[in-house]
Amino acid sequence: METVGWQRARPTTGQTPMCEAMNTSRRKSPRMQRSPQRIHVDPNSASSCLLLESVHYLPHRVEYVHTHRPQWQRTTSLIMHHKPPLPGFAVRDFSLAEDWTFLNHGSYGAIPRSVQQEQERWRQELERQPVDFLARRWPGLVAEARGQVAPHLGTTSDCMAFVPNATAGIQAIIRSFSWQRGDSILTTNHRYDAVHRILQFAMRRAGGQVIEVDPSANPTPDSLRTALLAACRPHTRMVVLDEITSPTARRLPIKPLIEDLRDRGIMVVVDGAHAPGQIDVALDTMGVDFWVGNLHKWVCAPRGAAVLYAAPQHHDVIRAPITSHGHGLGFHAEFDWTGTFDPSPWLSAPRALAQHEAWGGAELRTAHRQLAGHFRDRLYDALDLPNPAVPGTPHTLAMIAVPLGVPTTHVPAAQHWLAAHKVEAPIIPWQGQTWIRASAFSAYNMPDDIEALIALLPKLRNVLRDGT
Numbered sequence: 001m002e003t004v005g006w007q008r009a010r011p012t013t014g015q016t017p018m019c020e021a022m023n024t025s026r027r028k029s030p031r032m033q034r035s036p037q038r039i040h041v042d043p044n045s046a047s048s049c050l051l052l053e054s055v056h057y058l059p060h061r062v063e064y065v066h067t068h069r070p071q072w073q074r075t076t077s078l079i080m081h082h083k084p085p086l087p088g089f090a091v092r093d094f095s096l097a098e099d100w101t102f103l104n105h106g107s108y109g110a111i112p113r114s115v116q117q118e119q120e121r122w123r124q125e126l127e128r129q130p131v132d133f134l135a136r137r138w139p140g141l142v143a144e145a146r147g148q149v150a151p152h153l154g155t156t157s158d159c160m161a162f163v164p165n166a167t168a169g170i171q172a173i174i175r176s177f178s179w180q181r182g183d184s185i186l187t188t189n190h191r192y193d194a195v196h197r198i199l200q201f202a203m204r205r206a207g208g209q210v211i212e213v214d215p216s217a218n219p220t221p222d223s224l225r226t227a228l229l230a231a232c233r234p235h236t237r238m239v240v241l242d243e244i245t246s247p248t249a250r251r252l253p254i255k256p257l258i259e260d261l262r263d264r265g266i267m268v269v270v271d272g273a274h275a276p277g278q279i280d281v282a283l284d285t286m287g288v289d290f291w292v293g294n295l296h297k298w299v300c301a302p303r304g305a306a307v308l309y310a311a312p313q314h315h316d317v318i319r320a321p322i323t324s325h326g327h328g329l330g331f332h333a334e335f336d337w338t339g340t341f342d343p344s345p346w347l348s349a350p351r352a353l354a355q356h357e358a359w360g361g362a363e364l365r366t367a368h369r370q371l372a373g374h375f376r377d378r379l380y381d382a383l384d385l386p387n388p389a390v391p392g393t394p395h396t397l398a399m400i401a402v403p404l405g406v407p408t409t410h411v412p413a414a415q416h417w418l419a420a421h422k423v424e425a426p427i428i429p430w431q432g433q434t435w436i437r438a439s440a441f442s443a444y445n446m447p448d449d450i451e452a453l454i455a456l457l458p459k460l461r462n463v464l465r466d467g468t
C-alpha cells in the first residue's frame, strides 16, 4: 500500500469523500478514530514501516498511518517523506485532551511534548544555580537563542529582539516615539483589539488620531491601497497593518504597499502575530520599519516567546516596553532584560523551530493550508454560503473564518455553549457580524475535526440569536 498526500475532492453526497470514507469506517467520534489499528504492512515500501494509528481519508479510500511510540523516531522520518505530511500525523506528540475538538491553534498555540521537555530542561538548569544562570550566563544564552531564531525569520540577530508577546512588541514600538498633536496612525478594521487600544492610548494622550480604514471583508491589493492612501494626512506618521488578520483570518496584501508608504515618509509596522510558522517570513527583504511576531502560535514555542524586528535605522530609537537596567545601552541590552522573569520560553524557541523543521517546515505549512482549505469548503457548504474560494486554488492560510449571519449580542453565551460541547473555536464579533474561526494545525488536526463544529452549527446559531 502506498501512502500519499490526501486531497480534497468535490462532494457527491453533500459530504466530502473523506467524510464518506469516515462514515464507512463506522466510527463515532473523531477522537475515537485514533485508537490503534493494525493493517497491511509491506516491508518494501516506506509507508509499510508505519504501524497504523492515525486515520487519513483519501478521495476514494481510507488509509491508516500508525505512529507507534517505540518506533517514533523512525516513523517521523518516514512521514517526512510525504509532501506534505498527512493530517494528524503527530497527534500523540501533543498533550491535547482527547475529549475536545481543538480548532483554535491560532489563539495560544499548543506545545508539543518535545518543546515542553525542552522548557522543563531550561527551568531545571536555572534552578541549579539561579544567580549564575541569570546574572552571568544569560547574555550568552539569549544571544545564542537569538542567533538560532533569526534565520528562520529571514533576518540576522542584529535586527531582532525577543519580547514576551506581540502586544509587548507593539507597545515597545509605539512608546519609542514622541507623538504630537495632530499626528495620525493608520490601521484597518481587521486589526487586533489589544493593538488598537495601544494605538488609541498613545494618540489620545498626544492629541492625535487613529484612523481605521475599511479595505472590505476580503481585502485586495487595490482595496487596501485605495483605503489607506485616501486616509493619509500630512501628519500621518505610521501605518500598522496585520500580516494575517485575527477576526477574519485574512492575509492582508501588504507587500505591494510598503515601499509606497515609506516613500511618503510613513513608518510601516507589521503585526505578524500569526505569521511565524504559518507563512514564510523574510524580514530583511520585507522593507518594513518594524515587525512583531509570536512564536507561541504556529511555531509551537512556549507562551512568552515572541520577536520584535527593527530595521537598522531604528536601533538607537527603539525602547523596550518596560524600562530596566539595559535602558539606553543598545537594542539588545534594552530588550534582553526587562526585570526578573522566566527565560525558558525564549531559550526553548530554537527547539520549537527545530521541531517545526523536522515535521517538514514549508511542507508542514502547506499541509496546514490544505487542511484549512478543506475546513473552508465544509463550512461554506454547511452554512449554504457561496464559497469565495476560486476552485482549485489552494487556501493561503492555516485558518479560516466565516460569517455566521447572526447578530453579535450573544457571543459570550454562545462561546460558553460551544465549550460545553467540547469544541474549541473562537466566535468573533466583527463589523456587526458574528464570525467563527477554525485553525488547522495538521500535525494534530484531522479532516473530520471540522465535522464536530459543523454538527453544532444549527444550534449554535440559535444560541447566537436568542442567547439560550
Ligand SMILES: Cc1ncc(COP(=O)(O)O)c(C=O)c1O
Pocket (backbone or CB within 6 Å): 106, 107, 165, 166, 167, 168, 191, 192, 194, 195, 242, 244, 245, 246, 271, 273, 274, 294
Ligand atoms: C493579529 C494579532 N496581533 C496581536 C496579538 C496579540 O498577541 P499576544 O496576546 O501574544 O500579545 C494577537 C493575538 O492573537 C493577534 O492575533
